[in-house]
Amino acid sequence: MPRATADLLTPALLVDVDRARRNLARMQEYCTGHRLALRPHVKTHKLPLFAREQLARGAAGITCQKLGEAEVMVDAGCDDILLSYEVVGERNLLRLGALARRCRLATIADSRAVVDGLAWAAARAGVDLPVLVDGDAGYGRTGIAAPHDAVALAEAVASTPGLRFAGLFTYPTLSGTRDWLRQALQGLARSGLAAPVVSSGGTPGALATHEVPEITELRVGTYIYNDRTMVRRGAAAPEDCALSVLATVISAHAADRVILDAGSKALTSDLVQHEAALGHGDVLGYPGALVGRLYEEHAVCDMRACAALPRVGDRVRVVPNHACAAVNLYDEVALVRGDEVLDILPVAARGRSR
Ligand SMILES: Cc1ncc(COP(=O)(O)O)c(C=O)c1O
Numbered sequence: 001m002p003r004a005t006a007d008l009l010t011p012a013l014l015v016d017v018d019r020a021r022r023n024l025a026r027m028q029e030y031c032t033g034h035r036l037a038l039r040p041h042v043k044t045h046k047l048p049l050f051a052r053e054q055l056a057r058g059a060a061g062i063t064c065q066k067l068g069e070a071e072v073m074v075d076a077g078c079d080d081i082l083l084s085y086e087v088v089g090e091r092n093l094l095r096l097g098a099l100a101r102r103c104r105l106a107t108i109a110d111s112r113a114v115v116d117g118l119a120w121a122a123a124r125a126g127v128d129l130p131v132l133v134d135g136d137a138g139y140g141r142t143g144i145a146a147p148h149d150a151v152a153l154a155e156a157v158a159s160t161p162g163l164r165f166a167g168l169f170t171y172p173t174l175s176g177t178r179d180w181l182r183q184a185l186q187g188l189a190r191s192g193l194a195a196p197v198v199s200s201g202g203t204p205g206a207l208a209t210h211e212v213p214e215i216t217e218l219r220v221g222t223y224i225y226n227d228r229t230m231v232r233r234g235a236a237a238p239e240d241c242a243l244s245v246l247a248t249v250i251s252a253h254a255a256d257r258v259i260l261d262a263g264s265k266a267l268t269s270d271l272v273q274h275e276a277a278l279g280h281g282d283v284l285g286y287p288g289a290l291v292g293r294l295y296e297e298h299a300v301c302d303m304r305a306c307a308a309l310p311r312v313g314d315r316v317r318v319v320p321n322h323a324c325a326a327v328n329l330y331d332e333v334a335l336v337r338g339d340e341v342l343d344i345l346p347v348a349a350r351g352r353s354r
Contacts (some may be wrong), residue, residue, distance in 0.1 A: 005246055005339045010315065011266035012246040013330040013347075018337060020050070020224050027206065027223050028057045034210040039063050039082055041201065041221030044324045046349035047333070048076030050224060061104070063201075063219045067095045067350025074103050076348065082199065083107040084169070084219065085113045086134070086142055092354075093117050097125025106130035106197075108169045110144050115156055115163065122162030130166035131157045133201060137170050137180035147180055148153055151187035159191055167195040171219070172202030172220035173212060181214040204235045227323035228282050229272045244284065244317035245326065246334075247299065249310045260291075260299040262318060268325040269294050281318040286310070291318065328353075 002008050031038035037060035042051050044189045051062050051073055061080030064070035070081050081103055087096050099105050100122070109131050115258065122129040133154045144150040150168070158165040168184055170177055181198060188195055200209065201219030203226070209218050225243035226236035247262035247288030267280050283289035288305025299318070303309050310316055320326040327333070330349055335343045 001344055002341050003284075005334070005336060005341060006315070008246060008334060008341065010246050010248045011260075011262040013327065014244050014317065014336050015225065015333055015341060016242045016244075017335045019240065020045075020353060021053075023224050023226065023240060023242060024050075024054060024057055025281050027220060028054075028059070030207055031218055032058060036083075036209060036215070036226045037197075037217040039199065039217050039219050040224070041065070041084070041219050042069060042349065044221035044327065044346050045224050046072075046327055046352075047345060048073065048078075048348055051076065051078050051180070051196045053329055060217065063221070064349075067099065068354050069090060069349040070099055070105070072349040072352055074099060075341070079103045081105050082219070084171070084201075086110060087121075088114060088117060093121035094124065097127065099120040100127040101125055103172075106132060106166050108132045108134040108142075109153065109157065110134040110136075110142050112153070112156060115153065115160060119160045119162050128162060128164055128165045132167045132169035132197060133157065133165070133184075135168055135170045135180055135184060139172060141171070143170060148187055149181035150184050151191060151193075154188055154193055154195075155191055164191040165193060165195075166270060167199065167216075168196030169199045171200065172216065173200045173205045173209060178212045178214065181212065183247075185214060203230055204233045204237070222323055225327075226257060226325040227326075228319050228321045229274070231282075231319075232274065232278075236262075238282075238319075241319045243318050243323045243326065245281070245328055246315055246317055249312050249314045249316065250298075252312050255309075256302065256304045258301050258303055260301060260316065260318070261297065262299050263297045264294045265296050265329060266326075267291070267294065267299065267318060267320050268322060268329060270322040270325045272322045274321060281320045284317040284319065286316065 199217040203222040230236040247260040251259035280291040290302040293300040
């Protein structure tokens with residue numbers, strides 16, 4: 001195993017373990033201090049090592065987005081999982097039932113069709129399945145927009161054999177979340193239903209979760225590594241970024257431009273709502289460098305604002321825009337402290353998007 005980052009082939013995914021652990025400790029401390037259950041989303045790191053560490057630090061369980069991620073984490077010994085995704089289709093429902101026999105599994109629903117599928121899966125597997133009703137407080141992705149419709153679905157869950165109404169779910173926490181939750185909780189109370197769990201998430205607003213006291217559980221993923229987007233949104237400082245892509249300068253003909261061996265297959269072309277003009281990452285040590293154009297295997301960096309340029313063969317670290325998407329591109333991650341490589345781990349749940 002390479003002992004130094006200089007010995008790694010590039011592009012390589014690096015995790016500064018001390019920063020990652022500091023991020024884990026801070027979020028757990030926040031949740032413990034505010035009596036919030038922390039249910040970290042493993043979609044960011046995709047590593048059994050960090051999932052186990054999150055649990056050992058006090059997390060109530062983990063969150064997985066896809067069945068494939070959950071299967072990897074159950075194999076790794078995680079036994080309390082929220083699957084934060086609407087499961088649809090017979091083959092997926094059979095997998096869900098099989099998982100529910102192997103761990104404490106809960107999932108979400110935002111329609112009768114999903115509830116009917118879950119009921120079928122629970123009956124086939126012979127399990128009782130906790131289901132949270134997914135509400136949309138303004139994000140416009142999944143979830144039920146009208147609180148009274150969410151209450152109606154909760155009633156349907158509660159009266160379906162094999163299913164148990166476990167509470168409310170929303171993502172991310174927005175300015176309208178509190179109102180949405182209040183109305184839904186009042187409606188549930190009128191129907192004689194309790195919501196033991198009110199789960200919400202997202203790293204950008206995580207540290208203000210206590211301002212929505214209805215929320216009992218925080219699902220955060222990106223906080224372990226952070227990324228350029230979190231820094232831009234003010235949710236992290238540059239020194240909180242634990243993830244970077246190690247890249248080599250492979251060409252530098254112009255006085256104001258260098259080319260890295262890390263393109264869209266190494267950094268992703270995910271702009272996360274930034275404009276293309278803001279670039280694809282931060283080149284550490286070269287403030288003002290703009291990772292402007294990405295090809296599959298090339299990054300064209302505009303260095304006009306930089307005092308000095310790296311030379312061909314030099315290596316640089318690039319903090320990507322979106323940690324979760326970048327991690328998904330790598331078979332392996334190097335855990336590092338400075339330039340020392342402490343370990344190289346397979347990204348076990350990488351590519352488990354089904
Ligand atoms: C449903 C759900 N919950 C929680 C999260 C965690 O959000 P973040 O990575 O911002 O912490 C995500 C991220 O995409 C998500 O989709």
